[in-house]
Amino acid sequence: MEVQETHTTCPDCGADLPHRDPQPTDSHTDGGVKTGPAQPAARQSKHQRVETSANLELPIGLHHDVLGRRTAAALFDSILVVAILQILISRPSPTALLLLFTVPFAYFIVLEAFWGKTLGKLMLGLEVVTESGEPISLNQSIVRNLLRVIDGLPTMYLLGFILAAFSDRTQRLGDKVANTLVVKNGGP
Known part of the structure; x- marks a missing residue:
């Protein structure tokens, strides 16, 4: 029995996803025992199934890719928020004081709720x-x-970095409690 390999494409990243279906193509019998070409060693798929209700498939190693990207995104967002806070501090007023406490949360909450990303x-x-x-x-x-x-x-x-690094789905505490994931969306 020889394994026929067909290919499909990952809808998210365009990666080639091999699918193996055993189909009898060239087998011989020798005293009642079927013999034939040796089965090729199973190739490891480039994707692994992540247990979600959507049954997402993510590339193997994506955990580290997402963690690295997530860390860089957090650094960029932090620099941006600090720059905004610096502007507010330079112009003291009651409104600026209120914004000092709301801007850091509002930036993340509003952008992620309405765009899905900062x-x-x-x-x-x-x-x-x-x-x-x-x-x-x-x-x-x-x-x-x-x-x-x-x-x-x-x-x-x-703490968030450690939790995400040791989580199968790169989730920090906030993600686990809110039942959310940060995933690669086919961008750069």
Whole structure:
């Protein structure tokens, strides 16, 4: 029995996804025992199935790719938010004081709830989705982003980074509680 290999294309990244179907093509019998060409060793697929209700398939090694991109996006977003806060600090007023506390949360909550990504995630080809692959709701965005306070402990998102690094789906605490994922969206 020889394994016939057909190919499909990943709808997300365009990668070639081999699919193997055993079909009898050239077998011989020797005393009642079927013999034939040796089966080729199974090639490891470039994708692995992630357990979600959408049954997403992600490239093997994507965990580290998403973690790296996610870290770079967080750095970009942090620099942008700090720049905005610097402008607010330079113009003291009661409104500026109020904005000092709301801008950091509003930036992430609003952009992720309505676009599915911050500017940093946009630049690095990432998107925030539900565990079933759907766009996140405003409530999910609020939950995942308010928990940034805990993910940011003890300093510079160390807890969030450790949780994401050891999570099968690169989820920090905010993602786990809100049932969200950060995934590569076919960007750069």
